[in-house]
Amino acid sequence: MRITVAEHPRGRLSEAWRFAVGTGRFELALRRDYQDSLALVQRDIGFRHIRGHGLLSDGVGVYHPYQHRGERRVRHAFGYVDQVVDAYLESGVRPFVELGFMPTALASGDQTVFWWRGNVTPPRSHTEWADLVRATVAHLVDRYGLAEVRGWPIEVWNEPDLPDFWQGADADAYHRLYEVTAHVVKEVDADLQVGGPALSPGADDGWLPRFAEYVTDRAVPIDFVSRHAYTSGPAQHVPFGVHQTLAPAGRLLEQFAAPRRQLAGTPLADLPVHVTEFNSSYRPDNPIHDTAFHAAYLAPVLAGGGDLVDSFAYWTFSDVFEEQGVPTSLFHGGFGLLTHRQIKKPTYHLYAFMSRLGGQVLAHGPDHVVTRDDTGRLAVLAWAPVDVTGRDPIDRHTVRLSLPVASAPTAFLLRSSVSEEAGNAWRAWCELGRPPSPTTRQLDLLREAAEPARRHAALPVVAGRVDLDLHLSRHEVTLAEVTPVVDHTPPWWDEGRLLGQERP
Known part of the structure; x- marks a missing residue:
């Protein structure tokens, strides 16, 4: 839903x-x-x-x-x-x-x-x-x-x-x-x-x-x-x-x-x-x-x-x-x-x-909170439910939202996530063999592994709204930031000529 x-x-x-x-x-x-x-x-x-x-x-x-x-x-x-x-x-x-x-x-x-x-x-x-x-x-x-x-x-x-x-x-x-x-x-x-x-x-x-x-x-x-x-x-x-x-x-x-x-x-x-x-x-x-x-x-x-x-x-x-x-x-x-x-x-x-959440709360549910700041940026914090017994892990969870976006043809999505697979230095440390006193190189690897997974995309705005589907893996916490786009692309820009080829 x-x-x-x-x-x-x-x-x-x-x-x-x-x-x-x-x-x-x-x-x-x-x-x-x-x-x-x-x-x-x-x-x-x-x-x-x-x-x-x-x-x-x-x-x-x-x-x-x-x-x-x-x-x-x-x-x-x-x-x-x-x-x-x-x-x-x-x-x-x-x-x-x-x-x-x-x-x-x-x-x-x-x-x-x-x-x-x-x-x-x-x-x-x-x-x-x-x-x-x-x-x-x-x-x-x-x-x-x-x-x-x-x-x-x-x-x-x-x-x-x-x-x-x-x-x-x-x-x-x-x-x-x-x-x-x-x-x-x-x-x-x-x-x-x-x-x-x-x-x-x-x-x-x-x-x-x-x-x-x-x-x-x-x-x-x-x-x-x-x-x-x-x-x-x-x-x-x-x-x-x-x-x-x-x-x-x-x-x-x-x-x-x-x-x-x-x-x-x-x-x-x-x-x-x-x-x-x-x-x-x-x-x-x-x-x-x-x-x-x-x-x-x-x-x-x-x-x-x-x-x-x-x-x-x-x-x-x-x-x-x-x-x-x-x-x-x-x-x-x-x-x-x-x-x-x-x-x-x-x-x-x-x-x-x-x-990074905004000051205005637009929605708050059992698995998400949606905010907006004074610039119009929306920020969604969403999380996968957990099972404290360990007997019935939840491997997939989806939060589907329709977000109000200021008048713009598109919006920019930046999503940052931590989970069992991403932004999880403890898991990386286990995979390294649990070194009690990591070397300098191992510390560098752990710091890299500790950073959240990040992805971005352009989302269409239809009738002042953006549909956002957040598919969450096991134990994932994600921050999705949605910003209305002001398009400054110059009129002469042609993606098809990126490699120097003339259009027929």
């Missing part, structure tokens, strides 16, 4: 999908590979904010207690913070500040998370924690300006509902931490944005309402609500990786919608909602992240998530990420849109395709 796309827009395309993106721990941004990857992502996609763990952890070196003349004092140092934030701003992206984890010398316990040992215990002194937060936020304001930092959301901690990330998953202890932190942020400036609680997908439905009740009853400042979303099942461990079942991608959208459902009728009901992490798997060593399946799986989420939340941050932009330790292979199932050494994964191209 051919879908007739309306000429008049039904709304604007939300940019919630690019409001923020995730990153590895804070100090990894000092690395060249990280900065090269961020520059590439910003050139092709252009995220607004970036969020990661570890701003206050020992590796960044902000908190330094010392003794002087028998008195305990604390020095706050921001050399690494400045280098990282400067690099962010030079790349055109701003921090989405996560306040965590606990400096070892300020921690009340020794429980840590990840290979790099982020401390996840409450502060032994809330007064010193308040001083640390105050010094950090005030420094950012002093260095980058109040008007700038007012645009940076400040989130308190990460997944306090999980015992791995907050000792005992103690809600009362988190509420106290949030209260102290939020008041300190507002002391620096009342218009700074502070929020939380950055809940995991597994948080029970009572966690957020209890948090809302606490901040409401005690008049604690809150400017936004945050949570995370993943759809994978328990980890099935293999050496240097995992496999997991996946729920349908619609489960991500259900998780996006949960905060507003849970907060209905509370004073927090109308606050912005930020999903500060989302992906399929919550593991940084699941090979599904590297595949063409993954791009097709997430396409409907990117196309529709903005109807439910104010932002949803892909976790993460790059495989420069070390929660489980230093990766042992170039492709290792990392979260990133890019591998180390800037090899683009199929999901990278899904994001790059999204960045």
